Amino acid sequence: MSSLSSGVVVVVVVVVVVVVVVVVVVNVVVVVVVVKVVVVVVVLVVVVVVIVVVVVIVVVVVLVVVVLVVVVVVVLVVVVVVVVVVVVVVVALVVVIIYLYSA
Structure with a gap:
C-alpha cells in the first residue's frame, strides 16, 4: 500500500511541476507578445508624430514662400504705379510749360 501512495505522490508532484x-512558459510568451505589441505601438506613434511634424514644416514653408511672393508682387505693383504716376505728372508738366511758353 505504501508503494501505491508513493506512486500517487510522484504523479501528483509531476503534474504540479508540469x-x-x-x-x-505561457506567462513568458504572454509577456513577450505584450512587449512586442508595445514596441510596435510605440514605433507607430513615433512614425505618425514624425510624419505630422514633417507635414507641418512643409505647410509652414509653403505658406512663408507664398506670403513672400505676394509681398514681392505687391511691392512691384506699387513701384510700377508710382513710376507711371511720376512719368505722367512730369509729361503733363512739360506739356503745360511748353504750352505756356509758346503762347
Missing part, C-alpha cells in the same frame, strides 16, 4: 512549467 502545470507550473506550463504556466511559467
